[in-house]
Amino acid sequence: MSGYRRPSGGKVIERGKSITFTFDGKQYFGLAGDTLASALIAGGVSVVGRSFKYHRPRGIVAAGVDEPNALVTVLGDGAREPNIRATEIEIHDGLVCESQNRFPSLDFDMRALNQLGGDALAAGFYYKTFMGPARWPFGGTRTWMAFERQIRRAAGLGRAGTESDTSRYDRVNAHCDTLVVGGGKPGIVQALEAARKRRRVIVCEIDPTLGGYASWSGDPDISAMITQLQAMDNVQILTRTTAWGIYDGNAVAALERVSDHRRDRAPGEARQRMWIIRAGHVALATGAFERPLVFPGNDRPGVMLASAAQRYAAMYGVLPGKRIAIVTNNDSAYTSAIALKARDANVITIIDLRSEVSGGARSIASVAGARLRTGQAVVATAGTGGLDSIQVAPFDHRTRRPTGRSEGISCDCLLMSGGWSPAIHLASHAGGAPRWDDTLKAFLAPEDGRDLSLHGAAAGDFVFGAGLSPAPAPVYEVRAPGKAFVDFQHDVTADDVRLAHREGFHSVEHVKRYTTLGMATDQGKTSSLPGQAILADALGRPLEQVGTTRFRPPFTPVSLGSIAAERFGDLHPERITPIHDWHVKNGARMVAAGHWQRPECYNRWKESVEQAYIREAKTVRRGVGIVDVSTLGKIDIQGPDAAAFLDRVYTNGFARLPVGKSRYGLMLREDGFVFDDGTTWRLAPDRYLMTTTTANAGPVMQHLEYYLNVIWPDIRVHLTSVTDQWAAMAVAGPHSRDVLAAIVIDTDVDNLTLPPMGIVHGRIAEVPVMICRLSFSGERAYEVYCGAHHGAHVWNALIAAGEPWGILPYGLEALGALRIEKGHVTGAEIDGRTTARDLNLDWMLSTKKPFIGSAMMDRLGLVPITRQALVGVVSINGEKFHGGSHIVESANPKKPGPSLGHVTAMCYSPVHDRYIGLALVSSGRARLGARLYATDPVRSASHVPVEIVRHVMVDPSGDRMHG
Amino acid sequence: MAEYSALQVIRNALGGNEHWKPLWRKPDPKPAYNVIIVGGGGHGLATAYYLASEHGIANVAVLEKGWLGSGNIGRNTTIVRSNYLLPENAAFYEHSMKMWETLSHELNYNVMFSQRGIINLFHTPAQEDEAARRGNAMLLNGVDARFVRPEELGKRMPALDLAGSSRLPVLGGLEQPRAGTARHDAVAWGYARAADRRGVDIIENCEVTGFIRDGTRVTGVNTTRGDIYARKIGVAVAGSTSRVLAMAGIDALPIESHVLQAFVTESVKPCLDCVVTYGGGHLYISQSDKGGLVFGGDIDGYNSYAQRGNLPIVEDVMSEVVELFPAFAKLRLLRSWGGVMDMSMDGSPIITAGPLPGMYLNAGWCYGGFKATPASGFCFAHTIATDEPHPLNAAFSLDRFYRGYVLDEKGQGATPWKH
Amino acid sequence: MAEPFISTPVMAATAQSPIADALLPGEYGNLAIGAQVALSERFGLAICDVCAWPGLETKTANAIKRATGLAVTKRRDAVGEAAQGFQHAPGRWTVIAEDPSLAERLTRAVSANATVVDLAHGRTCLRIAGEAGTSVLAKLFAIDFAEKAFPVAKGLATSHHAVLAQIQRVDAQTFDLLVFRSYARTFFHALTRASEEFGYRIVPPRAGEPET
Amino acid sequence: MIIPCPFCGPRDLAEFTYHGDAARAAARPAHGSTDQEAWDRHVYDRRNPAGSHAEIWQHAGGCRSHLRVVRDTRTHEITETTLYAPEVSQ
The missing domain is CATH 3.30.9.10 (D-Amino Acid Oxidase, subunit A, domain 2)
Incomplete structure (x- = not known):
């Protein structure tokens, strides 16, 4: 193409402010205000990319978001950003971009050989071949996968990076009475009207400046209107902002390109910002897209939309060629012709597919100095690299075919106009079917009753000038030999659409899926309607009955980073206990438990995790240890019916629990399976403190709230989450009482004052504490609760007090080892599929009262003794086995036979001096004493003989705990 | 119609691709069939195909209210896997996996x-x-x-x-x-073509508006293209299951x-x-x-x-x-x-005879239906043809919920939005 | 026999803020036109949740008024010199005050009309003040911060993803945020990050409050 | 989706958790009922209508109230929202 910059003109560029950028390694110059596209056209570049399938050279077709061809990769701050439309990149010094989908170079692309495949590569050819023989060695999916590898390499557009994207994305919530999408004239009119009524208004404009079509078509009123709008204090104007989706309740998602157009960013400034705008009313003034025409060779660089050329001339002072021809089916191209002429363009001819052309159009053609050829069509284009000439022939618009001999016209730029399609995308996101307007030959927005309106061209209100008609002739295709493209990016031709029809694909959705028409990065903004028209022709039905495919968010592609916004990397929410910093300072390996961070173990002397937890567990069994259990869910339960409420939600009784005592409780789901467990403390006749597992704190709270608010509103109970109010630490081991006795004041902690499950109040190092004698480990143990802000202080005091007895902190792994030895269940066993009986907790199922789940827990499938039940497993020869191993009967690891169950948890047991575990094994109780195998073929290939034992493997009588 | 092959593609290309035939016919509905399958998605089409290919029942109509494959078969993320925990699910999905491995050849259509x-x-x-x-x-x-x-x-x-x-x-x-991925639309088209080639009538734009009953027995359907009778009616309509079965007076389901x-x-x-x-x-x-x-x-x-x-x-x-x-x-x-x-209430599917005499139900796929397509069609066809579940779908009964034999892969209980 | 704590006041000598390490006084971010927001922690406050029994909401509001002097009613939240209170759920108030005996006073005042739960340790109170305050908060919460929708003294409950938060507007440009203590550190991090583009100042704790 | 919480005002979907059909909650068998069939129906069967659906949502990320929301399952249009009160659904 022989585009060039005029010596004057260009509304948005700054003459004299030269910008240097790099494209495919070569330096170019542009002007401030240029897009990459305008700068490349001004620089005489015609080939900007290669097409998806045939790798044909492609140039710039459009001037905005509808651009199908000119996609480049921006090489910014480390992370590559592929597939960005050159028409949307504002150039700035230091911009580096490269073309895509070409090898080895843009000018010479080996994969252009694909074109030699010709008709064999027509739509859907891959469904019919590449299957290979049905039998070995190339049977199954082998053949296809070999071909697929090649296909994948050839497909795809730009290349994604592998380096982390370090740029910042923001998310902002906004509220307004009226959201105006589109800052062209109709949008500004809507915004001003709403603003004058003192409504809160937000205006989103996709371009850097307001004005839209009015601006580049030279509307005399537009500057004043913009000034007026900018002066309103109740109007927020967001430029470079694309509203990309409308969701339920008029929640509109929009992307603001905050600083992509600059090299430098202020501290904290985002690259892009996602707006979520909740609008009372949405006014869409999104304009319309000009359609291309489908004729052989219409994809040659140098062929461009007429309005795009007009826009480049007006906004950037750039003309796309020295000899310009125009082909059209409607009057709007005449407006473009005269506008180009006004900017010194040489418009040599206008080829109109229509045989009848209005007087208005004729006179414009003559003013523009262009020879008017009515009833003619472009039947071929020619040129190397760019466009040199076109072939024009008489045309019958009913048959869509040329009727006579063609004539060559020398030109370096061909502008096309196939009429206009209103941008109704956002209005259709709710799913309503667009309505066909047979006058405008366009789909208009569905009426779906939401608080949403359309204005200007988006509503089909086209104004092309005095005496010009808004209605195109319903002909979009010239059927002549040669590839005529409907979807430029995806290389879908008119013949492909007809082939799809021939093969029985008669729905527009079928044609889209079979040919990939409209599935490219421009989402069919240019290709949809011509494609549908060709299908309608093939079906012999009016376009109205063919319909259009469904519009889906986003309106135009948006970066994943902008939608994820602040929600990744170091901004992930994380919960820490009051003692967190101590853990970190003292060598804890922290591990995630839901959002919580918990110590896994405290490594010393380069110990392994296993060495550390064994040491820690031994300390608890022989001396005394301390563990941070602040993560347990805690719920304050108050009210006259608190006891009755607990009796309903727990399987066991709580009404008769004395004040000052706690009890272990079990909850079922309504369907009879186990939901959660924990201890609940009675602090007063009408007040309990419930604890839940760490993982289920939230779900249990919601469960209780649901029953209180929805099912049993008469029960007078208040619930408050106090998880964060209390720091909690368990002191466990034979010397635990010694440690407490040494430091707790204001209460005794002897066996009489503080028996198992008893609760006392006292103070530790001045801090009021509440102590409950509870054991998860099976040792004598106490849970010390204090106000969370004092947690670290009390923890330190306990550590200091425990020094004479060698107190050590222990982490999750040791906690796990201790509980496995004792046979306590956790989330690994309460996995949503186990019953109380499965877990040997049937003793907790009260027969004296109903409770949630009691009606469903005795169903046929929940009671057979063949169900998997909780047992202990002990390694017979001392060999290590693993959590997640399955229990099998066969000694042969190669033929393990069916699974009888699995190991839910395992550890090295200091007490037994060997590896032990808990397992859910079918008919578990009947297998006590059996010798089976724990097999782990997927991970460690271990196949370890184990003995099935009772699940309580330490101190079954409870003497240690109660002593 | 000719078999698809590379040779065929080239031969046709030389002819300007003018001679390709529709993948399936566009017949008008007959007044009666042996079997009607309601739902022209992957599962419905596969069922029709296996009724014809495995059980010799070709007098079958597949009724689709919109365009063929317009439901979840063309909306999923195309994943095929059988990495299940529970043995019942593992057996079923692994069978499906094996069918996938030969599906392109079976259908003479590359489902990729x-x-x-x-x-x-x-x-x-x-x-x-x-x-x-x-x-x-x-x-x-x-x-x-x-x-x-x-x-x-x-x-x-x-x-x-x-x-x-x-x-x-x-x-x-x-x-x-x-495990891997497949081209979802191609699965629908491939089954449609293969079923059509065996004589199955695929009827698009034919919406079921009611069930014709003889006592409790279902004997046909009212449709937007007229009443159609059948000895057996299979329903495989995924997300529309409750809506369709409500027409037969079933007002609540575990879905x-x-x-x-x-x-x-x-x-x-x-x-x-x-x-x-x-x-x-x-x-x-x-x-x-x-x-x-x-x-x-x-x-x-x-x-x-x-x-x-x-x-x-x-x-x-x-x-x-x-x-x-x-x-x-x-x-x-x-x-x-x-x-x-x-x-479904346990995250696992339902493939069963009933809930009414003459009716068969294939539903509850949650978001795992795509990978199940071949085995689902295979088992549903078996259930319809023999009035007995295949061993692979015996556990996918409707009464398992009430009997407590739930197949809860995620352990979430009867909270369908958590599966 | 155990007795429930009515409250566990925050004792300056032994208490530790979860964000103490992050509260480094100074100015950060884009200071091209100076810091446009100030962030601080109001540490050591008494914080209570007061929940009225159905039908006793007015009596409970009156009791809060008696105990704190705050002009709260069933319909109005209040910001006073020594205390603040707002209804964050039907019949349910958050009351905060400097006075550590708040929980006891409230418990006495509401008697059988409501229940009181001490949350002095369970919640972290952050204050954000300044011109850009609402712009920062709009990044974190999907709440309309316009004064018409969110007038001075009003308080409400909302959330930033997993983090539940209660927010009270203290004056046109000042907000108090109550978040769960365990989330306070990551939340404060998110808050500072959201503030960077406006420039922010971390205000040191007032004299008499613990510094770390 | 924006749900107008009667106490808090319009709030984003993200602040709410879903609890399903309000009619089902209202029809829960009495505590202690041993009518197995009634429990089967309650726990496992759903009406699942296409159209107007009275359902329960909890404003878990706000005031934590349970709401009764009438919503069209075909369009997501919300026509009614009240604080949940059991008598409403019966």
Whole structure:
């Protein structure tokens, strides 16, 4: 193409402010205000990319978001950003971009050989071949996968990076009475009207400046209107902002390109910002897209939309060629012709597919100095690299075919106009079917009753000038030999659409899926309607009955980073206990438990995790240890019916629990399976403190709230989450009482004052504490609760007090080892599929009262003794086995036979001096004493003989705990 | 019609592709059939195909209210896997997997089943044990499985952030190497063509508006194209199950309809060679042959028939993609869409005779229906033809819920939006 | 026999703020036109949740008024010199005050009309003040911060993803945020990050309050 | 989706958790009922209508109230929202 910059003109560029950028390694110059596209056209570049399938050279077709061809990769701050439309990149010094989908170079692309495949590569050819023989060695999916590898390499557009994207994305919530999408004239009119009524208004404009079509078509009123709008204090104007989706309740998602157009960013400034705008009313003034025409060779660089050329001339002072021809089916191209002429363009001819052309159009053609050829069509284009000439022939618009001999016209730029399609995308996101307007030959927005309106061209209100008609002739295709493209990016031709029809694909959705028409990065903004028209022709039905495919968010592609916004990397929410910093300072390996961070173990002397937890567990069994259990869910339960409420939600009784005592409780789901467990403390006749597992704190709270608010509103109970109010630490081991006795004041902690499950109040190092004698480990143990802000202080005091007895902190792994030895269940066993009986907790199922789940827990499938039940497993020869191993009967690891169950948890047991575990094994109780195998073929290939034992493997009588 | 082959493609190309025939006929409905299948999606078409091919019952009509394959068969994220924990599910989905491996040949239509592997990432020691439990279950059930260590993950997925946010580093993954992706629409078209070739009538734009009853027995359907009678009527309408069965007077089922969104980015050159799932949330992602990253997450979580979802899930899913692959922050979302899922009360499907005499039900696929397509059709055809469940679908009965024999792969109980 | 704590006042000598390490006084971010927001922690406050029994909401509001001097009613939240109170759920108030005996006074005042739960340790109170305050908060919360929708003294409950938060507007440009203590550190991090583009100042704790 | 919480005002979907059909909650068998069939129906069967659906949502990320929301499952249009009161559904 022989585009060039005029010596004057260009509304948005700054003459004299030269910008240097790099494209495919070569330096170019542009002007401030240029897009990459305008700068490349001004620089005489015609080939900007290669097409998806045939790798044909492609140039710039459009001037905005509808651009199908000119996609480049921006090489910014480390992370590559592929597939960005050159028409949307504002150039700035230091911009580096490269073309895509070409090898080895843009000018010479080996994969252009694909074109030699010709008709064999027509739509859907891959469904019919590449299957290979049905039998070995190339049977199954082998053949296809070999071909697929090649296909994948050839497909795809730009290349994604592998380096982390370090740029910042923001998310902002906004509220307004009226959201105006589109800052062209109709949008500004809507915004001003709403603003004058003192409504809160937000205006989103996709371009850097307001004005839209009015601006580049030279509307005399537009500057004043913009000034007026900018002066309103109740109007927020967001430029470079694309509203990309409308969701339920008029929640509109929009992307603001905050600083992509600059090299430098202020501290904290985002690259892009996602707006979520909740609008009372949405006014869409999104304009319309000009359609291309489908004729052989219409994809040659140098062929461009007429309005795009007009826009480049007006906004950037750039003309796309020295000899310009125009082909059209409607009057709007005449407006473009005269506008180009006004900017010194040489418009040599206008080829109109229509045989009848209005007087208005004729006179414009003559003013523009262009020879008017009515009833003619472009039947071929020619040129190397760019466009040199076109072939024009008489045309019958009913048959869509040329009727006579063609004539060559020398030109370096061909502008096309196939009429206009209103941008109704956002209005259709709710799913309503667009309505066909047979006058405008366009789909208009569905009426779906939401608080949403359309204005200007988006509503089909086209104004092309005095005496010009808004209605195109319903002909979009010239059927002549040669590839005529409907979807430029995806290389879908008119013949492909007809082939799809021939093969029985008669729905527009079928044609889209079979040919990939409209599935490219421009989402069919240019290709949809011509494609549908060709299908309608093939079906012999009016376009109205063919319909259009469904519009889906986003309106135009948006970066994943902008939608994820602040929600990744170091901004992930994380919960820490009051003692967190101590853990970190003292060598804890922290591990995630839901959002919580918990110590896994405290490594010393380069110990392994296993060495550390064994040491820690031994300390608890022989001396005394301390563990941070602040993560347990805690719920304050108050009210006259608190006891009755607990009796309903727990399987066991709580009404008769004395004040000052706690009890272990079990909850079922309504369907009879186990939901959660924990201890609940009675602090007063009408007040309990419930604890839940760490993982289920939230779900249990919601469960209780649901029953209180929805099912049993008469029960007078208040619930408050106090998880964060209390720091909690368990002191466990034979010397635990010694440690407490040494430091707790204001209460005794002897066996009489503080028996198992008893609760006392006292103070530790001045801090009021509440102590409950509870054991998860099976040792004598106490849970010390204090106000969370004092947690670290009390923890330190306990550590200091425990020094004479060698107190050590222990982490999750040791906690796990201790509980496995004792046979306590956790989330690994309460996995949503186990019953109380499965877990040997049937003793907790009260027969004296109903409770949630009691009606469903005795169903046929929940009671057979063949169900998997909780047992202990002990390694017979001392060999290590693993959590997640399955229990099998066969000694042969190669033929393990069916699974009888699995190991839910395992550890090295200091007490037994060997590896032990808990397992859910079918008919578990009947297998006590059996010798089976724990097999782990997927991970460690271990196949370890184990003995099935009772699940309580330490101190079954409870003497240690109660002593 | 001629078999599809490379030769055929070339021969036709030389003829300007003028001689290709429709994949399926467009017949008018006959007054009666042996079997009517309501629902022209993957499962319905597969059922019709296997009725004809396995049971010799070709006098079959498939009724589709819109265009063929307009439901979930064309809206899913195309993943095929059989990495299940529970033996009943494992047996069924593994059978399906084996059928997938030969499906293109069986149908003489390339469904592009690509066994690129699926990797479920794990991030904590507890998750590692969970993964081992599942992986071992798979191996013991005769399904392929292996552990993948971080070094290999890094090599196979250069953009994967192994360190994660440090809160959830990648400790490894459980891979099913034989799993992969297939071209979803092609499955519908392939089954439609193959069923049609065996004489099945595929009738599009034919909406069922009621059931014709003889006492309790269902003997036909009223449709927008007239009444059609049949000895047996199979219903395979996924998210529309409750709606359709309500016409037969069934006012409640263990099913809720929920919307699941799916997403695709712009095409890029190959950068993700397998299917990956994130253990720190709910995300599954793969790259299509065209180059787009295809992914999805949780269902939106409220009853819906709208085939579109809302922003909270969109944001959740994008944040998880970027969490795993920070480089992908700069890739761009091209399109999102929604499908209506028939969420069952335990997350597992229903393939059964009933609930009325003469009626057969295939439903409850949650968001796992695509990979089940061949086995679902195979078992449903068996159930319809023989009035007995195939051993593979014996556990997928309707009364299992009430009897307590639930197949709760996720352990979430009767909370369908959590499965 | 055990007796429930009515409250566990925050004792300056032994208490530790979860964000103490992050509260480094100074100015950060984009200071091209100076810091446009000030962030601080109001540490050591008494914080209570007061929940009325159905039908006794007015009596409970009156009791809060008696105990704190705050002009709260069933319909109005209040910001006073020594205390603040707002209804964050039907019949349910958050009351905060400097006075450590707040919980006891409230418990006495509401008697059988309501229940009181001490949350002095369970919640972290952050204050954000300044011109850009609402712009920062709009990044974190999907709440309309316009004064018409969110007038001075009003308080409400909302959330930033997993983090539940209660927010009270203290004056046109000042907000108090109550978040769960365990989330306070990451939340404060998010807050500072959201503030960076506006420039922010971390205000040191007032004299008499613990510094670390 | 925006749900107008009667106490808090319009709030984003993200602040709410779903609890399903309000009619089902209202029809829960009495505590202690041993009518197995009634429990089967309650726990497992759903009406799942396409159209107007009265359902329960909890404003878990706000005031934590349970709401009764009438919503069209085909369009997501919300026509009614009240604080949940059991008598409403009966």
